[in-house]
Amino acid sequence: MRLQAVLFDLHGVFQHFDNKGAAEGERAARLEPGTLAHYAYDHPSYEEAKVGLMSDEEWAEGVTRRLVADFGERARAAVPPWRADRGRRDTAMISLLQQIRTSVPCGILSNFTDAMRRDLDHHGIRADHAFASADLHVTKPSPLAFRAAAERMGVDPAQLYYFDDQPGFVTGARAAGIPADVFTTPAAVAQRLRRLGVQI
Known part of the structure; x- marks a missing residue:
C-alpha cells in the first residue's frame, strides 16, 4: 500500500x-x-x-x-x-506521534464530547487533524465515522492506516476500507509503520 x-x-x-x-x-x-x-x-x-x-x-x-x-x-x-481528572499522558506515544508527523500527516479520531481539544491541549498532544465523534455526529465503530475522518483528511481510506486499542473499532475501520491494527505498544506501531515505508 x-x-x-x-x-x-x-x-x-x-x-x-x-x-x-x-x-x-x-x-x-x-x-x-x-x-x-x-x-x-x-x-x-x-x-x-x-x-x-x-x-x-x-x-x-x-x-x-x-x-x-x-x-x-x-x-x-x-x-x-x-x-x-483528565487522565495521564503517554509520553512515549506522544513523542512517537511527532516523529511520525515528520513523514506523514497524522490524525486522531475519538468517541468524545466537544471537550476533546481541551484534553489534547492539556496533554500537549499535537496532530495534523483531530476529530471528536461530537464533531462528526457519529461514533466508532460505525464505518461512517472512519470514512468521515478520511474525507476530512483528504485521504483515500485505502491509503490511511488506523491504530486503536479496541478490537471492535479496528473492525469498524477495516469495514470502512481502512487498513488497521490493534494498538499494543509504541514499539509495535513504529515497527508496523516502518514496514509501510514511514521514516521514523
Whole structure:
C-alpha cells in the first residue's frame, strides 16, 4: 500500500484514565465506588454528548442534577475531582506521534464530547487533524465515522492506516476500507509503520 496518512485513537493510546478523580470524588461525597461511572456513562445523555447533541458542560450538569436528586446536596462534592481528572499522558506515544508527523500527516479520531481539544491541549498532544465523534455526529465503530475522518483528511481510506486499542473499532475501520491494527505498544506501531515505508 502507498501510505498517505496515519489515524489514531486517543484513549488507551495517548491518554490513559485510571479513574482516580472519580474515586476521590466518591469518597468526598460518601458514594459507593462506581456511582459516578453509572450516573455519567451509563445514562443516555452520554451517547447524546458524544454525537454532539449536547455540549460536554450540559452533559456534566445533567450528571450533577441526577446525583443530587438521588443522594442529596452532598453528592455535589463528587463532581469537581471527577471533572478535574483528565487522565495521564503517554509520553512515549506522544513523542512517537511527532516523529511520525515528520513523514506523514497524522490524525486522531475519538468517541468524545466537544471537550476533546481541551484534553489534547492539556496533554500537549499535537496532530495534523483531530476529530471528536461530537464533531462528526457519529461514533466508532460505525464505518461512517472512519470514512468521515478520511474525507476530512483528504485521504483515500485505502491509503490511511488506523491504530486503536479496541478490537471492535479496528473492525469498524477495516469495514470502512481502512487498513488497521490493534494498538499494543509504541514499539509495535513504529515497527508496523516502518514496514509501510514511514521514516521514523
